[in-house]
Amino acid sequence: MIWRAVFYWVLATVALSVGIALILAIQKSGSVSVPDWPNAVRPGDLSPKHAFLSNQCETCHTPYRGIEASSCILCHAGDATLLARQSTAFHATIQSCSNCHIEHQAGVRPIRMDHDALIAIGRKSQLADSRSAAPREESLDCFACHSNRSPHRDLFGKQCAECHATSSWKIAGYQHPSAASTDCVQCHQAPPSHYMGHFHMISKRVALQEHARVEQCHLCHQTDSWNAIRGVGWYKHH
Numbered sequence: 681m682i683w684r685a686v687f688y689w690v691l692a693t694v695a696l697s698v699g700i701a702l703i704l705a706i707q708k709s710g711s712v713s714v715p716d717w718p719n720a721v722r723p724g725d726l727s728p729k730h731a732f733l734s735n736q737c738e739t740c741h742t743p744y745r746g747i748e749a750s751s752c753i754l755c756h757a758g759d760a761t762l763l764a765r766q767s768t769a770f771h772a773t774i775q776s777c778s779n780c781h782i783e784h785q786a787g788v789r790p791i792r793m794d795h796d797a798l799i800a801i802g803r804k805s806q807l808a809d810s811r812s813a814a815p816r817e818e819s820l821d822c823f824a825c826h827s828n829r830s831p832h833r834d835l836f837g838k839q840c841a842e843c844h845a846t847s848s849w850k851i852a853g854y855q856h857p858s859a860a861s862t863d864c865v866q867c868h869q870a871p872p873s874h875y876m877g878h879f880h881m882i883s884k885r886v887a888l889q890e891h892a893r894v895e896q897c898h899l900c901h902q903t904d905s906w907n908a909i910r911g912v913g914w915y916k917h918h
């Protein structure tokens with residue numbers, strides 16, 4: 681936002697001192713027609729992958745209207761990798777880009793996630809429809825974008841925001857239950873292999889626990905890693 685203020689201040693000054701001729705020249709044949717104009721108003725170098733556009737400001741900036749999603753989409757529509765991944769599939773329909781993809785930060789790659797921007801964009805389109813402002817994080821469907829990331833599988837439900845904020849998956853002050861706990865199964869789901877022949881033929885034998893039932897995770901597992909088998913050591917089945 682500081683850059684925006686600086687930009688308009690610089691633009692006003694430039695307009696006053698150089699005069700309307702400059703503006704007309706730029707408008708007529710693009711920013712390249714006045715060699716130093718881009719450097720005079722550019723707030724910082726473009727990110728490395730956009731550096732090739734350094735003399736074509738108009739590819740992103742529409743005169744009088746600023747950054748429009750349509751400019752970005754022209755080059756980026758149909759990015760299969762992006763659309764295939766759960767958390768970024770929203771790119772198929774999002775109508776604004778520069779909220780998250782901040783440019784002109786030189787070496788910084790412009791790919792920081794901004795959930796507040798997501799809320800703002802959602803609210804804008806909802807306001808247009810129904811004039812009702814949705815509450816903040818509650819308006820986000822965390823599960824729709826992140827269920828694939830959840831280590832809890834089906835155990836903790838779909839309301840991720842009851843426990844998580846958007847800044848980090850870590851929870852400040854969270855302490856894992858004691859390694860002596862026997863309740864592991866309340867919070868952890870065993871992998872599918874534990875419900876197949878593999879469990880009897882491999883897992884039980886490896887753990888030297890021939891009589892253990894699947895729900896008795898604590899007999900075979902510890903809290904540092906699922907592959908550090910209790911009393912046996914590191915084991916990874918290939």
Ligand code: HEC
Nearest residue numbers: 683684687718721722723730733734736737740747778783
């Ligand atoms: C790859 C796309 C892209 C190109 C090319 C590009 N910019 Fe930008 N520029 C952006 C984005 C994104 C923003 C942030 C806009 C916002 O905050 O809404 C921005 C912001 C700015 C700002 C701050 C004011 C504002 O509108 O927010 C200025 C000034 C600016 N650009 C100048 C330039 C100049 C001069 C060039 C050519 C040398 C250029 N830009 C080329 C994407 C681009």
Ligand code: HEC
Nearest residue numbers: 727729730739740747751752755756777778781789790791
């Ligand atoms: C003239 C075409 C063009 C325009 C306009 C354009 N880009 Fe790009 N953009 C590219 C190319 C080419 C790459 C590099 C792709 C690659 O290497 O796979 C790129 C890379 C990116 C990346 C990845 C950056 C990185 O460091 O990995 C993002 C994010 C991106 N663009 C977003 C945008 C946004 C948002 C806009 C509009 C403000 C925009 N682009 C405008 C062509 C364009």
Ligand code: HEC
Nearest residue numbers: 749752753756768774776777779780791792793794797798
């Ligand atoms: C709410 C934030 C947000 C908005 C709005 C948004 N993006 Fe993104 N975009 C991201 C994030 C975060 C990533 C990086 C995801 C990752 O790889 O971790 C990304 C990745 C990308 C990439 C791929 C970058 C790469 O690594 O190759 C492109 C291209 C891109 N966005 C273009 C766009 C365009 C075009 C728009 C507007 C139509 C847009 N984005 C709107 C957050 C956003």
Ligand code: HEC
Nearest residue numbers: 767768770793817820821822825841844845846847848849
């Ligand atoms: C429209 C899709 C979308 C929604 C809805 C969404 N996120 Fe995200 N979130 C992303 C993307 C994209 C990223 C960055 C790439 C990634 O981590 O997959 C991200 C990253 C995160 C991160 C990692 C932050 C970091 O820097 O390590 C957390 C934590 C997170 N989201 C929590 C949430 C929570 C909690 C909600 C619900 C309140 C939520 N998200 C809603 C798309 C979304």
Ligand code: HEC
Nearest residue numbers: 823826827829830831836838839840842843849850851854
């Ligand atoms: C009942 C509370 C609760 C709910 C609901 C919940 N989580 Fe968690 N989650 C936790 C706790 C506690 C941790 C461990 C935090 C720590 O280590 O700081 C965690 C850790 C995580 C981690 C980090 C795992 C790692 O170590 O890298 C991710 C990712 C995660 N949760 C995603 C989700 C998603 C997605 C949802 C919704 C589908 C969700 N969680 C719902 C309590 C919850």
Ligand code: HEC
Nearest residue numbers: 831857859861862863864866867898901902903904905906
């Ligand atoms: C009250 C709930 C709860 C109980 C009981 C519990 N855990 Fe956890 N455990 C979590 C949460 C939440 C996380 C962090 C999210 C994740 O990685 O699953 C976690 C993480 C772990 C991890 C790290 C996973 C990884 O991939 O880094 C291991 C290993 C683990 N627990 C083993 C155990 C064992 C063994 C027991 C029983 C002795 C146990 N837990 C009991 C909630 C619990």
Ligand code: HEC
Nearest residue numbers: 868869870883884886887889892893894896897900906917
């Ligand atoms: C009889 C001992 C035993 C019991 C009980 C048991 N496991 Fe395991 N588990 C193992 C062994 C051994 C491995 C190592 C590789 C294998 O056998 O597939 C393993 C592997 C795992 C892995 C890692 C799989 C991978 O892909 O590397 C997870 C996660 C896991 N167990 C979770 C659980 C949970 C949760 C429970 C309780 C609900 C549980 N286990 C009960 C012995 C056991």
